[in-house]
Amino acid sequence: MNSLQDSEKWLALGLIDGLGDESIRRLLAAFGSPAEIFSASSTSLERVVKKHVAYNITRGADPGKISIALTWLEDSANSIVTFADPDYPSLLLNIPDPPPILYLKGKRELLNSCALAVVGSRSATPAGLANAEAFSEAASNAGLCIISGMALGVDAAAHRGGLRGSSASIAVVGTGLDIVYPAVNRKLAHELAEKGALISEFSLGTPALGSNFPRRNRIISGMSSGCLVVEAALQSGSLITARQALEQGRDVFAIPGSIHSPLSKGCHALIKQGAKLVESAEDILDELGYPAVRKAARQVDEPKREESLLFRHLGHDVISIDSLCQRSGLTVETVSAMLLAFELEGTVASLPGGYYQRLR
Template sequence: MKHEADIESWLQLCLIKGVGDESIRRLLVAFGAPAAVLTAPVAALERIVGKSIAKHLKFGADPDRINVTIDWLRDPTNSIITLADSDYPSQLLNISDPPPLLYLKGRRELLNAPALAVVGSRNATPQGLSNAEAFAESISNAGICIISGMALGIDTAAHQGGLRGASASIAVVGTGLDIVYPARNHQLAHKLAKKGALISELPLGMPAIGRNFPRRNRIISGMSQGCLVVEAALRSGSLITARQALEQGREVLAIPGSIHSPLSKGCHALIKEGAKLVESTQDVLDELNYSAAQKNPSTNEPVDNELSNENTRLLMCLGHDVVDVDTLCVRSGLTVESVSAMLLTLELDGQIASLPGGCYQKITK
């Protein structure tokens, strides 16, 4: 009963409109616990947070919001983690603005597991998606949990790879945990809740609001030992996460790509600024000073599947950059008809991917 009363007092404090995280932390430092804050005299509150916020505190939280959350907690997979909780992520305690309260759906024990943030573009290339999934699975098998933001693109691929590995995956979302955003990731959210975890600092019912997503990125990087950027344009939100990781004293790593790809320029910029250039899982483990208990075969250099001589020749002509059919005809000396037929075979075999504008890209597995 005492635990339930404690949770309710935390909710009564954290769900008051107009009282932000910084004010809550200052009040907790001054008074020690939410219950003490809620019963403190107005004059004492004003000395800590000023008249306006003290007024909000005395007005209190909407009881309906508290009751909805209490009902949500009746599901055994749901829980609330507070700054006073022994399970609160220890890594987050070291950042400048840790959230006073976290909503959790899934495995509580993952909160303090070794973790790596894997982030990147929502509009990733097929190769970028393949890289994110393969690296995440291999790193997860090495004993490191994968953390990302459940966005489409690289985030989704990273979660899928992490869940296939031994150490699962955590999604830090920018909505309340009773909302799945984007809706296309409903099945992924279900898998994360069952095998991994979903986390939010936002109250139940909070919809997808743009300003909340950059802010949640500090939790993604803050819970992690490092941040791996797979694909990112120069103005990508992933670079915000990477720079927050740097400010938090975390390692920043990036996978390079083609010099012609806009989605590689963000990674290249990070590498120029000192991020670790990553070509293999072992590069990640070395940078994190992490020794895997068992080496996973997926850490080895990838090799191509066996193909016919003609298809192999065309694959070599394709190289690793995006290329169109006309260029392939020039490089290979083959007709448009022959090249088109071979490209279809290679695409069905999963060796290449077709891109907008009639272009193709080799997929390294």
């Protein structure tokens, strides 16, 4: 952005009542810049937009909202990114409906990073969360910035993995950047602002409206070279992101799961429709042309015979203690003690109803 005056004009354009992204793009094509748009006559504007919108432009945006936005920009971590900026995300410019104005908090230099979108269920299983973190960390270490939507479940796990890796993470949110949604992710939002970035096409003060989230999904996929779906039900919003990724010409990847799990059905549907089945982060990295960064194997103690026996019977589907006792021939006390040890190691997760699931 060339100057504060330019920033103010762009902010004002984005705050005009009734003026959407498509109309802004048409106005910019016709007049060239926000300054020229605001200088145009009503008659000229009405050739591009409806009469009442042209009137709103000549009247100008709410000065109070502009003042709030300019105050927000005084923080060095905050900025706006527009079509006029050379660092506007280049991949995003090539989608059918790029947002003319993006609000940004965090590292601006990440905007044109090579990136992988990672999305999935808000009610993910422990295995799904573990996969989201592990795949994201591996991709981040290989040079791919992780982009997701900061929702509960898979999104949050993907951001954590991306931040642990070397290439950070970007959250595309469905509210104004002065609002953290969901509130439980406040700590994660602060970490993203410090080490990665948060972006939004919505003006400050925009609440968490249901219609905002499917709309922001096109930015998640649009800024990425590929999109990984970790877990998703058949009606999941993650499938919207995957569909938009396909429409934008991006690679779509899906992790398969149990045929009995509702959260695997969305991934299986994508695979049937041509998404690439992946079993490891290396599958994605190979497809996108990024060499994996391999960590040295962690040294572990040789497991005891009984622990090995129990671990074999755990499998990857959920299972009850009673079933484990029947399969392994071990007592309830022995199985309970070993499951607790596995939980502490992070290899097994406990689920509601007395069930357990192997994570790796």
